[in-house]
Amino acid sequence: MRFGRTPEQHAFSEALDDLLGAADVPSAARAWAGDDRSAGLKIWQRLAELSVTGLLVPESDGGVGADPVDLTVAFERLGYHGVPGPWIESVAVAPRLLGGTPEAGVLSRVASGEALVSVASGGRALDADVVEQTYALESRVGLDTPPPPPLVEPGERQRAGVETNTVASATLSRATVGSEQKSVDPSRRLFDVTAGDEVVTLDPRPALELGTLACAAMLHGAGLRLLDDSVAYVKQRTQFGRPIGEFQAVKHLLADVRVALDFAAPLIHNAALELDAEVPTAARAVSAAKVAAGDAAYLASRTALQVHGAIGYTREFDLSLWILRVRALVGAWGTPAEHRARILESLVVEPVETPSRGEI
Amino acid sequence: MSTLEFTQAEEAFRLEAREWLAANNPGRLPSMDTAEGAAAHREWERTLASGRWSVVTWPEAYGGRDASLTEWVIFEEEYYLADAPTRISQNGISLLAPIIFGHGTESQKERYLRDMTDGSLVWAQAWSEPEAGSDLASLRATATQVEGGWRLNGQKTWSSRAPFADRGFGLFRSDPSAERHRGLTYFLFDLRAEGVSVRPIDQLDGTPGFAEIFFDDVFVADEDVLGAVGDGWKVAMSTAGNERGLSLRSPGRFCAAAVRLVGLYRERGLADPGLRGAGDEVVDAWIGAEAYRLYTWATVTHVEAGGSVGAEGSINKLWWSDLDLSLHETALSLLGGEAELAGPWLDDYLFSLSGPIYAGTNQIQRNIVAERVLGLPRGGR
Ligand SMILES: Cc1cc2nc3c(=O)[nH]c(=O)nc-3n(C[C@H](O)[C@H](O)[C@H](O)COP(=O)(O)OP(=O)(O)OC[C@H]3O[C@@H](n4cnc5c(N)ncnc54)[C@H](O)[C@@H]3O)c2cc1C
Numbered sequence: 001m002r003f004g005r006t007p008e009q010h011a012f013s014e015a016l017d018d019l020l021g022a023a024d025v026p027s028a029a030r031a032w033a034g035d036d037r038s039a040g041l042k043i044w045q046r047l048a049e050l051s052v053t054g055l056l057v058p059e060s061d062g063g064v065g066a067d068p069v070d071l072t073v074a075f076e077r078l079g080y081h082g083v084p085g086p087w088i089e090s091v092a093v094a095p096r097l098l099g100g101t102p103e104a105g106v107l108s109r110v111a112s113g114e115a116l117v118s119v120a121s122g123g124r125a126l127d128a129d130v131v132e133q134t135y136a137l138e139s140r141v142g143l144d145t146p147p148p149p150p151l152v153e154p155g156e157r158q159r160a161g162v163e164t165n166t167v168a169s170a171t172l173s174r175a176t177v178g179s180e181q182k183s184v185d186p187s188r189r190l191f192d193v194t195a196g197d198e199v200v201t202l203d204p205r206p207a208l209e210l211g212t213l214a215c216a217a218m219l220h221g222a223g224l225r226l227l228d229d230s231v232a233y234v235k236q237r238t239q240f241g242r243p244i245g246e247f248q249a250v251k252h253l254l255a256d257v258r259v260a261l262d263f264a265a266p267l268i269h270n271a272a273l274e275l276d277a278e279v280p281t282a283a284r285a286v287s288a289a290k291v292a293a294g295d296a297a298y299l300a301s302r303t304a305l306q307v308h309g310a311i312g313y314t315r316e317f318d319l320s321l322w323i324l325r326v327r328a329l330v331g332a333w334g335t336p337a338e339h340r341a342r343i344l345e346s347l348v349v350e351p352v353e354t355p356s357r358g359e360i
Numbered sequence: 361m362s363t364l365e366f367t368q369a370e371e372a373f374r375l376e377a378r379e380w381l382a383a384n385n386p387g388r389l390p391s392m393d394t395a396e397g398a399a400a401h402r403e404w405e406r407t408l409a410s411g412r413w414s415v416v417t418w419p420e421a422y423g424g425r426d427a428s429l430t431e432w433v434i435f436e437e438e439y440y441l442a443d444a445p446t447r448i449s450q451n452g453i454s455l456l457a458p459i460i461f462g463h464g465t466e467s468q469k470e471r472y473l474r475d476m477t478d479g480s481l482v483w484a485q486a487w488s489e490p491e492a493g494s495d496l497a498s499l500r501a502t503a504t505q506v507e508g509g510w511r512l513n514g515q516k517t518w519s520s521r522a523p524f525a526d527r528g529f530g531l532f533r534s535d536p537s538a539e540r541h542r543g544l545t546y547f548l549f550d551l552r553a554e555g556v557s558v559r560p561i562d563q564l565d566g567t568p569g570f571a572e573i574f575f576d577d578v579f580v581a582d583e584d585v586l587g588a589v590g591d592g593w594k595v596a597m598s599t600a601g602n603e604r605g606l607s608l609r610s611p612g613r614f615c616a617a618a619v620r621l622v623g624l625y626r627e628r629g630l631a632d633p634g635l636r637g638a639g640d641e642v643v644d645a646w647i648g649a650e651a652y653r654l655y656t657w658a659t660v661t662h663v664e665a666g667g668s669v670g671a672e673g674s675i676n677k678l679w680w681s682d683l684d685l686s687l688h689e690t691a692l693s694l695l696g697g698e699a700e701l702a703g704p705w706l707d708d709y710l711f712s713l714s715g716p717i718y719a720g721t722n723q724i725q726r727n728i729v730a731e732r733v734l735g736l737p738r739g740g741r
Contacts, residue, residue, distance in 0.1 A: 182702035239495040315562040
């Protein structure tokens, strides 16, 4: 039995830290929010050189054909460093979604970092204004039934999102980009989209699961960052003549964050393994990872804000980048309620294998 | 049938408030932490004052109605149920005015009270400093006596409304040899005086809800010392219990938010089986607001019988700040994939995030409850 990252994956993670730690990502994220994408795109190129953009692209298309665990390693670090841009869409979703379709040609350029693409999730697409192409997905219930309303119909967004995650057949189209919507995280540039030229009908689920998994890993990484920054801060901030980290009230808050993050990690790792093995419970595992990572990261953000006090409540202090990012990602790629419902349904409908005594 | 029995006069007061608000309430205005919004909120204060609704508990001579505490709570219930604008004059009317009434000179009452009732004089509270947050008594900004008054030096920060306010009130160390709570004096100052610079700071929502204030030899006349020189701490704390316990956040606000949350659930949750779990959270928010409402009526009864609110105010602050946050988290759950998009629920959620920090952090409040209410031994600090 072996459950955990390989030495190569640890090394990959460290290489990403080296690169991103020196890249002044917070400034790039702020500029991205303010319409200047140059620094963010430069980071995109540097990460492309480390093959991040080609992780899931097959070797035949110039990618590295890595597995979902590698994906989680990369996205955890992207989350940790707060990198802006359509990473989930271009790197986690597009390869599986577009592979084998008439759009597959773009993948080699995705791998090389030349092309960014976006995929609408829940009716809106991230960074549709900078990518080469935005894609939309419409769920198809059956050939004879008319397709349900487009994902962007107001009020229908939530349910449409679930449908694409659970419905086996969807229409992939090149999307028409509409107006921008303001997100709680200013570096998340969201655009309404409508379906345009139809490309193909496909099963979108494997690609969407990879997107959800990447989002979970990103949340986990953001949570780790919030914890690290908070621990550093409470050692240095003094009140009442001592570092505030000496107060048990502060210590306990931070310890609870560590517990939550530590227990999200194995769920993410397992979901990656299950997706790779294409086992029937993979979707449930992905949902569990997303829920746990979202809860842990949100706890980290709440706690980070609280132990920082007023300075954490400001935009100019970098902590806010992660606080706002986490708030947005918690509800992206399926809300906690949707994922919990999916887990519950799976547990109730599919028989759960009870582990043998030896396994307990 | 309610277990709370109001007098006919109180019921009439409620009705009058409700009708006036129905006729005059402009609804939500642009954020008061923008130039445009600040002007609109001042305008609204003027309208409130014209109907004599801006400071109902104050004496008639200062624009109030001599209303009882009960009536004030009733007014607040109606105010928030109507979703009327946030109060830009809050620092003045609920934090400073009680101190002026209690410790101010006649001249200070004449010069400041009336103008804060109609939005023409907006105040900012300048207590915190970069190195003095929870540990307020470690504050370092100084006041040095000069001919006819004082010179203020140093820095204050996180001062709400300061970017668009007119005047500030704060504590300064007037006796450099005294330590901690001693040797502090309470000053009133002009935010536009020579030597004052205000640097707005954007909050999480991107608007400058507070500011740093720098003092470079700012002259303040003796007539703007509030209370006795050296008595600043005592003066400042004289109403702190009441603030945390009653006047800062009345239950009306949370009851109204709970009602709106139920509305959101009706709209979103009922139709969506995936959101059934949120129903329990909606109910918990409603119970929390209901408990707060009833708790407050008990407090009002106690205060009207001559009692006061001391360290128990901390119990109150913990309750409303945690309730506000969980209520808004529930609202975002109900909004699902749209929770991250700009809108009134998101605005109120972001504000609720600060509740456990301002007015004394919730860790500090728990220390107070444990030590001063429960009588546990004081921890090292
Ligand atoms: C939205 C907002 C508006 C504000 N408006 C104003 C205003 O108008 N005027 C003004 O003067 N100030 C204002 N403040 C400042 C507020 O009063 C301070 O933020 C608060 O007192 C905490 O101080 P701090 O931010 O320096 O945090 P710190 O005191 O540095 O606290 C950091 C963390 O350490 C914890 N901690 C500190 N001491 C202890 C202890 N003894 N035991 C356990 N834990 C401890 C705290 O609970 C917190 O979690 C505002 C703050 C906010 C967020």
